[in-house]
Amino acid sequence: MDKEATKHDFRARAAGWLNLLKVPNGNPALTAAQFEAFSKQVPLLYFILATNMISLSWTHQGVAPDYLVIYLPGILTALFTLRSLIWLRGRHLQRTPQQAYRQLRATNILSFPIAVFCTAWSISLLPYGDAFQKAHVAFFMAITVIGCIFCLMHLRSAALIVTVTVNLPFFVVMCLSGEPTFIATGVNVILVTMAMIMILVSHYRDFRQLHESRNVLMLQQQALQEQNKAMQALSDENLRLANLDSLTLLANRRSFFHMLETAFGRASAAGEKLAVGVIDLDGFKPVNDLYGHSAGDKVLIEIGGRLSTINDPRLSVYRLGGDEFGLLLQGDVTEADAVALGEKVCELIAERINIGSGMVQVTGSVGFALYPDVGDTGQEIYELADYALYTAKRHHRAGTVIFNAVQANELNRQKVVEEALVAADLENELSLVFQPITCLNRRICIGFEALARWESPRIGRVSPAEFIPVAEHNGRITLITRLLLERALDVARLWPEDVYLSFNLSPHDLSSPENTLKIVSIVLKSGFDPHRINFEITETAVMHDFEQASASIQMLRELGAGISLDDFGTGYSSLNHVHKLPLTKIKIDGSFVRNIHTRRTSFNIVKSVLALCAEMELEAIVEGVETEEELRILENLGVRAVQGYYFGKPMVAAETVKLLAAQIAQALAS
Numbered sequence: 001m002d003k004e005a006t007k008h009d010f011r012a013r014a015a016g017w018l019n020l021l022k023v024p025n026g027n028p029a030l031t032a033a034q035f036e037a038f039s040k041q042v043p044l045l046y047f048i049l050a051t052n053m054i055s056l057s058w059t060h061q062g063v064a065p066d067y068l069v070i071y072l073p074g075i076l077t078a079l080f081t082l083r084s085l086i087w088l089r090g091r092h093l094q095r096t097p098q099q100a101y102r103q104l105r106a107t108n109i110l111s112f113p114i115a116v117f118c119t120a121w122s123i124s125l126l127p128y129g130d131a132f133q134k135a136h137v138a139f140f141m142a143i144t145v146i147g148c149i150f151c152l153m154h155l156r157s158a159a160l161i162v163t164v165t166v167n168l169p170f171f172v173v174m175c176l177s178g179e180p181t182f183i184a185t186g187v188n189v190i191l192v193t194m195a196m197i198m199i200l201v202s203h204y205r206d207f208r209q210l211h212e213s214r215n216v217l218m219l220q221q222q223a224l225q226e227q228n229k230a231m232q233a234l235s236d237e238n239l240r241l242a243n244l245d246s247l248t249l250l251a252n253r254r255s256f257f258h259m260l261e262t263a264f265g266r267a268s269a270a271g272e273k274l275a276v277g278v279i280d281l282d283g284f285k286p287v288n289d290l291y292g293h294s295a296g297d298k299v300l301i302e303i304g305g306r307l308s309t310i311n312d313p314r315l316s317v318y319r320l321g322g323d324e325f326g327l328l329l330q331g332d333v334t335e336a337d338a339v340a341l342g343e344k345v346c347e348l349i350a351e352r353i354n355i356g357s358g359m360v361q362v363t364g365s366v367g368f369a370l371y372p373d374v375g376d377t378g379q380e381i382y383e384l385a386d387y388a389l390y391t392a393k394r395h396h397r398a399g400t401v402i403f404n405a406v407q408a409n410e411l412n413r414q415k416v417v418e419e420a421l422v423a424a425d426l427e428n429e430l431s432l433v434f435q436p437i438t439c440l441n442r443r444i445c446i447g448f449e450a451l452a453r454w455e456s457p458r459i460g461r462v463s464p465a466e467f468i469p470v471a472e473h474n475g476r477i478t479l480i481t482r483l484l485l486e487r488a489l490d491v492a493r494l495w496p497e498d499v500y501l502s503f504n505l506s507p508h509d510l511s512s513p514e515n516t517l518k519i520v521s522i523v524l525k526s527g528f529d530p531h532r533i534n535f536e537i538t539e540t541a542v543m544h545d546f547e548q549a550s551a552s553i554q555m556l557r558e559l560g561a562g563i564s565l566d567d568f569g570t571g572y573s574s575l576n577h578v579h580k581l582p583l584t585k586i587k588i589d590g591s592f593v594r595n596i597h598t599r600r601t602s603f604n605i606v607k608s609v610l611a612l613c614a615e616m617e618l619e620a621i622v623e624g625v626e627t628e629e630e631l632r633i634l635e636n637l638g639v640r641a642v643q644g645y646y647f648g649k650p651m652v653a654a655e656t657v658k659l660l661a662a663q664i665a666q667a668l669a670s
């Protein structure tokens, strides 16, 4: 058993030793590197062989036969030169690892006959010449083998073949010479070559390890690069999605603010201009409410697509959310450019849109703010553009407004009002006035509209048109509505039973069931007949959340109260609202009455709204009647109820009682 193992061990070792004489072929990359390093040294190897051979031949001229010192060395030198040239020429050729392996193996095999030949040749010269010449032979063999070991450093197997092939005969011949100098030289060369072989083996190992670690490093780098690429692709995609609005495929709000900051940074640093635009659709919410969300989506997609068609390299378009879009106009931008762009945008939005089940139409209002005219930060420019939009929606619906000095003053004033309102003692500072609503046929007051008044100790008297929107914004409106409704009901209780109270509600009051229920409970608690109450709502209240607003209106109707659509004609004026809501009255805005005797359009509008009211069995009240002429025309049109300075300005509670008392007295007298 032991014998078998020893045998096996011996065989394995022998195979291991034999392998040392072969070119390794397990690692193509290593072979390629080995080939590259080795090929640089091949010409040097042949150079050493040739020069040594010429040198030895030369010292033996005349002593040794010509075939040994002229012909053979001549042929070999020519061969060596030829091989060198072949290697030199093939230096730049790309080889596959397999080709490199084949060439190394051929060299490896070739090293043996060359070594045998050189050894045999030099030994065959030994018998000729004197001691110096013999010494030259020994020197030739030693120096050549050392030179070859150096040059074959990267082809370990060939180096070993050469060493063994040359050294063994050399040593034997040296020893046989019996000459102590030669014996010492033989021993010396053997020892030196052994040391060199050890160096070569360790060098070869280092070379392989270096190559392998470089390979591992390269692989790691490759893997890292691939990983980086994948990560980059993923983060690019995430970034793209994070900056993209998935519905319209426009850049989104986040992207807008990012670009705004970048654009602002650039504009402020380079003294360039920048225009920021905000677009809001008018009449989008009814489309959503009446035709469903998918129709709403179609509208947004279509409008997003239309806005993207505007061909201006300075422009970028964004969807900021809901029905709001953003515009950034960079570079050389004038106010006229912004106005022209706004008009183009409005025009594109106003084109009818096919939603599948039919055509719809929405309009858009645009607000712009231009840097450096206004704004100290990107965010501020946006806010000013937003304010310009707010102004557009109030006064230039479906048009464009550029933020200017007028709005700057308004905005300042709004801040002042807001601060005063936050600090206000509403119980003491708020009061109510009442404006009569007159029946034209009988020329008597049939109701009063309660209107809020605020006397601020800080900023004086503030119009409700000014502070109500601010209170809406900061939430104080809830308290204001409750407080004023309780007071209005207290006053209305003093009036005869056929006189009703008209009370303004704000969008906030209809925005949740709780808010509306609070109003219902105040009415019930007051004991006032709900049938004598009329709540005035604006279209804005309905626009915000149609479903909720209509549920709230329904709740008030069930209580017994009437509902007027206030300021009709100034808002969205969507007939859908009139059709879909359980309204009882429509209040035609005073702006249509102004100069109705000279303005044909106003006349026509009032006339058609009256016809609509008659058809839908709604009462019509015309507001803001100031003159005899206006009244006459309205009378001719068949208007039955009016409100305005002509019949009475808003008055305090005591005066309403006086007016009604006088009215009763007059009725009794006639």
Ligand code: C2E
Residues within 6 Å of the ligand: 435, 450, 451, 452, 453, 463, 464, 465, 468, 484, 504, 505, 506, 536, 566, 567, 590, 623, 624, 625, 626, 643, 644, 645, 646, 650
């Ligand atoms: P509104 O509901 O349309 O009220 C009518 C406004 O027109 C009142 O302005 C009234 O004084 C004014 N007015 C009445 N007749 C004439 C006229 O012949 N000519 C002119 N030029 N104006 C006339 P006021 O009191 O300044 O109220 C402004 C707005 O503030 C109101 O418009 C209403 O929207 C809001 N508001 C007033 N009081 C309240 C309130 O208690 N609650 C809520 N939510 N809003 C209120």
Ligand code: CA
Residues within 6 Å of the ligand: 449, 504, 536, 566
């Ligand atoms: Ca009103």
Ligand code: CA
Residues within 6 Å of the ligand: 566, 567, 587, 589, 623
């Ligand atoms: Ca009104």
